[in-house]
Amino acid sequence: MAVETEYVIETKDLVKIYKTGKVKAVDGLNLRIKKGEIYALIGANGSGKTTSLNMISGALFPTSGEIKVFGYEVPKSRRLITNYIGVAPQDYSIYEDMSLEENVRFFSLIYGMSKTEFEPRFVELLKILRLEEKRKTQVKNLSGGMKRRTSIACSLIHSPKIVFFDEATVGVDPILRTFFWEYFRSLKNEGVTLVITSHVMDEAERADRIGLMRAGKLIAEGSPEELKRKHDASTIEEIFIKLSEGEIIDD
Amino acid sequence: MIKKKKDEFKSKNLNFSMKRTLAIAFKTINQLRRDRRTIALLSVVPIVVMLIFGLAFTGEVKNVPILVDNQDNLYTHPFPPIALHLGPNITDTLLNDTSVDVSFGDYFNGIDAVEKGDYYAAVYIPANFSEQVVKMLTGDNETVKMFVYIDATKPTIRASILGAIHDALDSALGEKGIKVVQILAHDRAEFTGLDVGIPSVIAFVIIFLLLIVGLITIVREKIQGTQDRLYSTPLRSSERLLGYVIGILLIAFLMIALVLIFGVFVFGAKVQGNVFLLIFAALLFGIAHVFMAVFLSNFAQNELQAIQFAPLTALPSMALGGMLVPIVSLPAWLQPVSYVVPLTYGINLFEGIMLKGWGFKELWLDFTVVAGMCLLFFVLAVLTVRSRMRD
Numbered sequence: 261m262a263v264e265t266e267y268v269i270e271t272k273d274l275v276k277i278y279k280t281g282k283v284k285a286v287d288g289l290n291l292r293i294k295k296g297e298i299y300a301l302i303g304a305n306g307s308g309k310t311t312s313l314n315m316i317s318g319a320l321f322p323t324s325g326e327i328k329v330f331g332y333e334v335p336k337s338r339r340l341i342t343n344y345i346g347v348a349p350q351d352y353s354i355y356e357d358m359s360l361e362e363n364v365r366f367f368s369l370i371y372g373m374s375k376t377e378f379e380p381r382f383v384e385l386l387k388i389l390r391l392e393e394k395r396k397t398q399v400k401n402l403s404g405g406m407k408r409r410t411s412i413a414c415s416l417i418h419s420p421k422i423v424f425f426d427e428a429t430v431g432v433d434p435i436l437r438t439f440f441w442e443y444f445r446s447l448k449n450e451g452v453t454l455v456i457t458s459h460v461m462d463e464a465e466r467a468d469r470i471g472l473m474r475a476g477k478l479i480a481e482g483s484p485e486e487l488k489r490k491h492d493a494s495t496i497e498e499i500f501i502k503l504s505e506g507e508i509i510d511d
Numbered sequence: 512m513i514k515k516k517k518d519e520f521k522s523k524n525l526n527f528s529m530k531r532t533l534a535i536a537f538k539t540i541n542q543l544r545r546d547r548r549t550i551a552l553l554s555v556v557p558i559v560v561m562l563i564f565g566l567a568f569t570g571e572v573k574n575v576p577i578l579v580d581n582q583d584n585l586y587t588h589p590f591p592p593i594a595l596h597l598g599p600n601i602t603d604t605l606l607n608d609t610s611v612d613v614s615f616g617d618y619f620n621g622i623d624a625v626e627k628g629d630y631y632a633a634v635y636i637p638a639n640f641s642e643q644v645v646k647m648l649t650g651d652n653e654t655v656k657m658f659v660y661i662d663a664t665k666p667t668i669r670a671s672i673l674g675a676i677h678d679a680l681d682s683a684l685g686e687k688g689i690k691v692v693q694i695l696a697h698d699r700a701e702f703t704g705l706d707v708g709i710p711s712v713i714a715f716v717i718i719f720l721l722l723i724v725g726l727i728t729i730v731r732e733k734i735q736g737t738q739d740r741l742y743s744t745p746l747r748s749s750e751r752l753l754g755y756v757i758g759i760l761l762i763a764f765l766m767i768a769l770v771l772i773f774g775v776f777v778f779g780a781k782v783q784g785n786v787f788l789l790i791f792a793a794l795l796f797g798i799a800h801v802f803m804a805v806f807l808s809n810f811a812q813n814e815l816q817a818i819q820f821a822p823l824t825a826l827p828s829m830a831l832g833g834m835l836v837p838i839v840s841l842p843a844w845l846q847p848v849s850y851v852v853p854l855t856y857g858i859n860l861f862e863g864i865m866l867k868g869w870g871f872k873e874l875w876l877d878f879t880v881v882a883g884m885c886l887l888f889f890v891l892a893v894l895t896v897r898s899r900m901r902d
């Protein structure tokens with residue numbers, strides 16, 4: 261029963277140096293994320309959030325360090341976890357010349373879903389993401405926020421147990437964003453783990469736990485309340501600005 | 512308890528899946544089908560290339576204006592008794608030859624006209640031409656002369672005039688002179704320029720189309736970010752590659768069918784050999800080039816660069832692969848290069864099957880080389896797809 265505090269994601273001294281760049285994009289990252297947690301990775305531009313997510317989801321090989329997802333070593337056993345994770349990358353990463361439905365259908369086929377499994381799940385997601393009317397629209401004719409939501413639909417179609425949202429709510433309007441968070445909560449209640457990166461501070465505030473990154477390192481971690489208490493600040497934004505000092509924030 | 516968890520993870524289909532492969536293939540076709548610009552390019556290029564090679568580069572020249580001055584007289588030899596008047600025979604044959612357009616006139620005026628560009632040649636048959644021929648036959652004389660003042664600045668035209676004169680002499684002398692007896696090889700197959708062009712066109716079209724389509728497909732995937740996204744899905748590199756190959760080849764086959772149908776029904780091209788072997792050769796040659804496109808996509812950052820790759824590889828191939836000039840006519844130091852140009856083997860295969868009616872027995876070496884190319888580029892393609900993760 262002691263196994264209850266199960267970590268679904270663990271990284272140990274994770275380092276990434278890109279072949280083309282000399283800097284350490286990620287520099288000794290140690291993360292532990294629990295099942296059913298909503299974890300927000302925040303940090304200035306270039307602090308290594310995307311690089312970290314890509315390594316944990318198995319899309320990018322680390323330079324050194326260890327990654328375990330569901331207890332499986334990544335990237336060595338990365339294929340075993342692929343059916344249970346969903347990734348919505350920072351750029352939309354969907355096919356512009358296909359319709360919304362064709363995009364989601366394509367990803368469902370990659371996850372080995374049948375037509376009968378696809379249909380009800382797709383209809384459900386269209387409703388949650390408020391995309392019912394855009395079902396047959398070519399992605400290139402969608403607005404930025406709608407493309408973002410299409411990308412999210414592609415990452416959720418197979419009902420993953422961990423979702424990685426890399427700035428998934430950029431371009432999504434505040435009303436929809438509130439609605440999304442309700443949905444994120446309901447996913448959490450079903451035992452789904454969410455790892456998000458964000459530049460929107462009130463969004464970070466809604467997470468269970470926040471990790472603040474700077475130059476590839478985790479420099480602060482805890483629940484929003486813990487962090488505010490510890491750094492004697494009233495908002496996460498204050499802490500962010502305080503701790504990211506010396507960084508160029510060009511966003 | 513941990514054991515049970517592991518089983519749950521392994522139970523999902525992670526082995527090679529045809530369903531995922533076909534999902535990639537179907538998506539590839541779907542995307543290309545909607546890309547009007549590329550489709551237009553793919554349909555127009557083969558036809559244009561075929562027209563150019565079929566009609567312009569065949570070496571066939573028609574109605575070249577020449578002037579003939581025939582002074583030849585009838586010659587009657589006393590002993591042994593022979594009477595000969597070859598001049599009219601020669602001029603009659605030339606008049607019937609469509610490659611030249613004969614006018615009669617004075618040789619010296621003809622020379623001026625050639626210099627001015629009105630004629631490409633002036634032909635002079637001397638008064639004693641028939642006499643000299645007879646004396647050659649009796650052994651009193653060794654050479655017979657006739658004169659051609661000719662414009663040699665255009666090699667194909669020159670060759671065509673000399674060809675016409677040669678034919679005319681041949682028919683005039685008949686059994687009396689030296690007869691070159693032609694026995695047609697490859698089951699007496701005799702082709703016009705267009706038939707000869709079509710195998711080259713097919714090989715060229717396969718290279719050009721598949722490189723463009725392959726590069727566009729993969730580079731698009733790269734810039735849209737979907738390539739990286741797919742790394743965190745169950746999709747395997749082999750499924751992805753095979754999916755591209757199936758999708759792209761289906762499109763390519765439509766294009767090759769178009770070239771064949773157009774060639775056979777519009778231009779009357781012929782296929783001597785086995786049609787299925789031809790399809791197999793096209794398939795093998797095509798697959799090699801899809802893999803090559805995947806590999807080359809490494810070096811292209813956007814669609815424009817991708818499209819530029821096609822002429823960049825196609826033009827040297829045309830020059831070195833035996834499409835414009837037979838390989839044996841290339842300078843000796845260039846010939847070895849021809850043997851690493853894929854087009855060389857494509858042309859060998861398609862010419863062998865279509866023109867010479869050859870089978871696997873005669874073409875095994877070319878088949879082996881193309882199969883080897885497939886393997887080489889497959890390995891390079893897999894490495895390419897994988898290496899992106901190790902950036």
Ligand SMILES: Nc1ncnc2c1ncn2[C@@H]1O[C@H](COP(=O)(O)OP(=O)(O)OP(=O)(O)O)[C@@H](O)[C@H]1O
Nearest residue numbers: 278280281285304305306307308309310311312902
């Ligand atoms: N493909 C790449 N090749 C070389 N260097 C890279 C590559 N991708 C990212 N980097 C570098 O790695 C560092 C971390 O980048 P990363 O994209 O992980 O930051 P981020 O925190 O996601 O930033 P943002 O908030 O702008 O999304 C940066 O210095 C960046 O320049």
Ligand SMILES: [Mg+2]
Nearest residue numbers: 309310311350
């Ligand atoms: Mg990022």
